[in-house]
Amino acid sequence: MEKKAVIAMSGGVDSSVAALLVQQCGYEAIGVTLKLHTNEDAGISREKTCCSLDDVNDARSVAARLGMPFYVFNFTDSFRQEVMDRFVRAYERGETPNPCIDCNRYIKFRKLMQRAREIGYDYVATGHYARVEQDVETGRWLLKKGLDHTKDQSYVLYSLTQGELSRLLLPLGGLTKERVRQIAEENGFVNAKKHDSQDICFVPDGDYAAFIERYAGTKFQPGPFVGTHGEVYGKHRGIIHYTVGQRKGLGLSFPQPMYVCGIDTARNEVVLGKHEELFSRELTARDINLISREMISGPLRVKAKVRYRHAEQPATVLQTGPDELRVTFDEPQRAVTKGQALVLYEGDTVVGGGTIQ
Incomplete structure (x- = not known):
């Protein structure tokens, strides 16, 4: 057949x-x-x-x-x-x-x-x-x-x-x-030397915020920039303009570099902190999919990536529920970001992954 x-x-x-x-x-x-x-x-x-x-x-x-x-x-x-x-x-x-x-x-x-x-x-x-x-x-x-x-x-x-x-x-x-x-x-293909596409296909200019406001038909309201201890630094342009780890485009001046460390949608706040405040050792992921095994029955040593261009890092993963993983890295990782994918590896094999919470 x-x-x-x-x-x-x-x-x-x-x-x-x-x-x-x-x-x-x-x-x-x-x-x-x-x-x-x-x-x-x-x-x-x-x-x-x-x-x-x-x-x-x-x-x-x-x-x-x-x-x-x-x-x-x-x-x-x-x-x-x-x-x-x-x-x-x-x-x-x-x-x-x-x-x-x-x-x-x-x-x-x-x-x-x-x-x-x-x-x-x-x-x-x-x-x-x-x-x-x-x-x-x-x-x-x-x-x-x-x-x-x-x-x-x-x-x-x-x-x-x-x-x-x-x-x-x-x-x-x-x-x-x-x-x-x-x-x-x-083989004489017309596209043999064609450049790879790097952009998100529906946001080719990279301006996510402008696309989101056009698509959603709404303007996202300004709110406060706050520090990790509650300090108020000024006003942001709307939460969709920012992502964890961002340093440029804040429109504020500080004695030392400051970074987006978090986004509080309930308060419409963008949380800023110093570079060392961007690091964390633990994360939770949900909406999980496991490939190499049915479930993770106990603590498992893996290499983990928290974004596409992230170099995988040694970590221990524990499945804490039918749709939840808890990962502890050997070393703190920079700018672990809600919404990005966590992907786990054993050698060259994908164990599975989920969405970072």
């Missing part, structure tokens, strides 16, 4: 090479680009987004070169509800979310896998730098880091379920970015 796969093609070089490799492995494959939002949703010009017509055309060009059928799936309603709405609500709660994780969780895997199954395709492939393996002893599906640790994207995939991992193909997991570009050039 022929294996069939849907390739999620963004128009970038990674997903294009993933499509080629899946095809070379003998899968009957189709290429799919996801239409996730109209630019008017984000209040930006039609040209300025990674989901632009140029990206669709690049994906279509590669699919045509591979002799692969190509389609565009319109997921704009789901993306607005599951990603953009969650992003705005998180900022309103004084959190700093990672919308790429929600996009992977609710759209690229849950929604796309559902659609793939509806049209008779067993697998979904993406251009993420990570690996999926099955444990021969336990039968559990494991998520592992990409072999090119400078490009590893396992952090943003920690929410994958066993069912999703069993149907996921990640053909770039064993390759370097340099090799991927080389393969693209060897």
Whole structure:
């Protein structure tokens, strides 16, 4: 029986090479680009987004070169509800979310896998730098880091379920970015030298606060900057303009550098403190997903990351409830931020993760 796969093609070089490799492995494959939002949703010009017509055309060009059928799936309603709405609500709660994780969780895997199954395709492939393996002893599906640790994207995939991992193909997991570009050039792909997108697709100018106010249709009110001991320093511009660890853009002058140490939404306060006040050894995470095991039955030694660009750190994790983890780091960590993802590793294997509370 022929294996069939849907390739999620963004128009970038990674997903294009993933499509080629899946095809070379003998899968009957189709290429799919996801239409996730109209630019008017984000209040930006039609040209300025990674989901632009140029990206669709690049994906279509590669699919045509591979002799692969190509389609565009319109997921704009789901993306607005599951990603953009969650992003705005998180900022309103004084959190700093990672919308790429929600996009992977609710759209690229849950929604796309559902659609793939509806049209008779067993697998979904993406251009993420990570690996999926099955444990021969336990039968559990494991998520592992990409072999090119400078490009590893396992952090943003920690929410994958066993069912999703069993149907996921990640053909770039064993390759370097340099090799991927080389393969693209060897095959004459139009996007072989295309730059990677760095921005959140619906906030390409990086001005989160302006986007949130446009999207929510409300103006966030100024309030007090306060110190960690209750001192009042001045007025902030609205809580959505700030995140833990921020130093620039406060509009205040101090004898020493001051940083955002917390956001109190109930009081509409932004809490400022010295650099040493940014550090903490413990955190709680909820909305958890465990991959390498069903549950964490006792204290477990792990390496933990508290944001995408964070170097993983030694820690001990304890599962304190069905949907709660408590992590204690060996050394205090800087700017642990509500709303970001905690991801736990044993070696190259993702144990699981959750949302920092």
